[in-house]
Amino acid sequence: MSGGPVLLAGFAVTNQAVAAQLLERGGAVVAADDAPAPDAVARAVALGIDLVAAPGADRWRALVADAEVLVPTPGLPEAHPVMRAAADAGTPVISEFDLAQRWDSRPRLAVTGTNGKTTVVEMVAAMMEASGIAAAVAGNTDVPLVEAVRDPTPATFVVEASSFRLGHSRCFRPEVGAWLNFAPDHLDVHASLERYRQAKASLWHRVDDDSISVVNGGDPVVAAAAPACGRVVTFGLRHGDFRVSGGALWAESEKLIDTAELRRSQPHELANALAATAVAMAGGAHVEGVRDALVAWTGLPHRVALVGERDGVRFYDDSKATTPHAVCAAVRSVGPAVLIAGGRNKGIDLGPMVEVVDAVRSVVAIGEAAPEVRRVFAGRCPVAEASSMADAVRMAADAARPGDAVLLSPGCASFDWYGSYAERGDHFTQQVHELIGGSP
Structure with a gap:
């Protein structure tokens, strides 16, 4: 970016982290929020930036006109006045993922899907750690990716990639990108089901010959969007490079573990395990680490x-x-x-x-x-x-x-x-x- 002001539309956890990072790098920041929480106001004061509260449509247009780029808070509806103003003005809309990619070159293993993202991301991180690879979970979690990259410790980032972030990303390109499944969701944010699908599919829009894409071969929407370049790895309960066969999980030609050894073995849990294994091994995890993590996995709270x-x-x-x-x-x-x-x-x-x-x-x-x-x-x-x-x-x-x-x-x-x-x-x-x- 050339140094012009960045407009943050919404000022909750993610955009507060974006503001702090931009300011550390000498950037100019303008923030606005329809209904700022007291902690957001306090955070703006601490950062030394003005926070415009409850701007109307005309004020949003003026803020956009003065901005170089717009970073919307995750979950901001596509029909929000600031999005219409940006489209009318030709102001680029970017995500925190774009900024994190510009600021840090460490590998990113990204996971999207309507269901199972958090579980798969946590499983991948456990598999990486069990393989001796320091991994940090970020993205659609308590820690935005722009915040996570401040830590020099992780060797790789396991990114929960929501449609809210992917849909606004212009340059985000993970080394490994997995799409777990697709079903209607978030139509209070996206203008249509097709717009939601497009946001998910944008995970693979910038793949190159070095990219690895992990594809649910049993989901027709996901399979239809599989990239034509780079390496494509499939998973599925019955068919795929990573699959269940003979009462065991298989990684291509290698038997990983009997399903009887797993503490969570319902069909959707097996699908999550296969997807996580495919992502982790694409990211450098070894078979022993994957097995250890699978045996130890007990699930996450609030998931059956x-x-x-x-x-x-x-x-x-x-x-x-x-x-x-x-x-x-x-x-x-x-x-x-x-x-x-x-x-x-x-x-x-x-x-x-x-x-x-x-x-x-x-x-x-x-x-x-x-x-x-x-x-x-x-x-x-x-x-x-x-x-x-x-x-x-x-x-x-x-x-x-x-x-x-x-x-x-x-x-x-x-x-x-x-x-x-x-x-x-x-x-x-x-x-x-x-x-x-x-x-x-």
Whole structure:
């Protein structure tokens, strides 16, 4: 960049890290936010920059006109006035990934997909570390990539690449790029399903002969976007370079591990393990390190995590499931279930949840999307609406029979009742323990 001002649209964790890095490098920064939080105001004061609060459309246009580039906060809707202003003015829009790539040359192993990103990223990092390669997780996590590159310790970065960041990236090119799967999501941010697909596919837009692309060969959308250059590696439960065969995970011609040795071995978990193995080995991990990490892997919180059991009924926290695709995978993994679903819809059709109705004994609908959940399952299985998580847990427990699972797998975001999916999952866990006894 030539030194002109960089406009930060939104001033939360990521853009606060961007501002600090730009200022350290002598750049000029202007920040604006529709509704800045108190900590954002304090951070702006500490950095010595002005933070424009709640600008109207005319003010956004003026800010864009004065800026060299625009860096939107991840998750800023494509229909936001600042995006329209940038398009009208021809002002380039870039992401934190672009800046991190300009500032640091260490390898990046990037993972995108509608579901499973966080799990696969954490598994890859564990495999790299078990292989003696210092790795840091960054991106769509608590640590933005622009912040992570300040640490000289990691030899490589394992990047959770959301559509929010990829869709605005102009030069980001990871050495290894994996696309796990595709299903409707984030239509409250992207203008259409096609725009969401394009954002995901941009992971591979800048591959070259040295790039390695990890492709879910069983997902037609992902497979159709596979690059024509560089090395392409496929994974799948039955077919692919990395696959399950004869009760074992295989890396091309080498048997890695029997599935019986894994602590998490449901189909979607095996797919995650295959994808992580493909990414890690492309990034330099060795077979022994991959095996060690697979054996030790116990999963992440709020992903089909067993909370407790009473009278033959198991209670699972799958609060991270915020799409119908993820809900279906969870239901298939636990068997007959009383499903707790709902929350704040992200603009997507909840109808695909009906695909697993044969494994759903009944549904407890929660949150803003409760009426939508009811419509999906009406006439197919019993549906009740709960006004709180405590009510939902009690109602689900009353409906469950021995051998069933009570499954919190919402298919929606948490921001109607909670500040995050983790807060929602923690409250569910608390309510379950109060119901069945014991402690979290």
